[in-house]
Amino acid sequence: MAKIKVGIAELAVARFPDSVTTLGLGSCVGVAIYDETKRIAGLVHIMLPAMDLAKGTEFNRAKFADSGIPQLLEMMLRAGALGRRLTAKIAGGAQMFTFSDKTDSVRIGSRNVEACRRTLQNLRIPLLAEDTGGSFGRTVEIFSETGLYEIRAVGKDRKII
């Protein structure tokens, strides 16, 4: 079984028996999409909520919720997944630091989570479970065999959703 690693603003799709992981999500969100029948799992490491935040016309689609999740969906479909069978789970979106001034950049974790939920809804992919918010980093892994999404955080028990 291979474990495919995705970094910041990257994405990958795994077939049975492989898994996809991303390490150290902070305010970023790991969006996992799964086809139970074909046992295909995808993961994208979202950094920012919307591509209209991009400065310049050329950008990495995987970085933004409203472009990265559609890009992952396209990859899943190309890999043979069936659109109406797909389900999603998300994790991350923490607030790593606390500041006295509540600027937008401080709230980026919750904005990322909201943007991921909204994009999944627009794409009609049901969101089955999430582990979001808080003020701690997360390492996540989605397993193609089961669709289970494992979340590890420093000083906390392993969580499976």
Added chain:
Amino acid sequence: MNDKTDAARLDAFRTDVLREICNIGAGNAATALSKLMNRRVDMRILRVLPLPFNDIVEYAGGAENIVAAVFARFEGSLSGNVLFAADEQEARHLILALTGTEQEGFSPLACSVIQEIGNILIGSYLTALSDFLGMELRPTVPSLAVDMAGAILSFSLMEIGRTSDTAIMIDACLGTEDAPPGEERTSRIFLLPDPESFETIFIALGVGDHGKD
């Protein structure tokens, strides 16, 4: 593509210019730490690193490397993020030097010591940059987190992420002289200016690239 432009803009000469001004900032931070610790602290190494985000995380010891980090964002004529980061060993060394007590892990005492060191280092670094460049820099109150380096760095790279997948990180290592050989520990300050700020610095120093392209 922005990545390419950023890298192309940072030729050897400009890398040297950045290294020189950050030397002034980090040197000032070393002096401040030196006073606090009552022993000699030097600016050891200063690296100007244009790196893709994921390479920056690897450079800092990998995404799951646990660090105590003090973060501040600064705005004004120049904007960007600055981080003081210490892993467990570095933290233990600093706390021993400052308080004379051995601390296991990141205890509340350890965290408050790290926070205090971070405040002083970040404040003195930015003050020196601001004075030298004659530019106003308004930092936020520094905030502490103890967590995976990936989680801390990706937050720090977010603003740069709007422009690029590559950041120019300036890594300053401070070290004490009198540690036994092999046991010397360094404190690191990562400066991550927003992409727009580089041109501001170069123009201020008369090495801007207007008319060059």
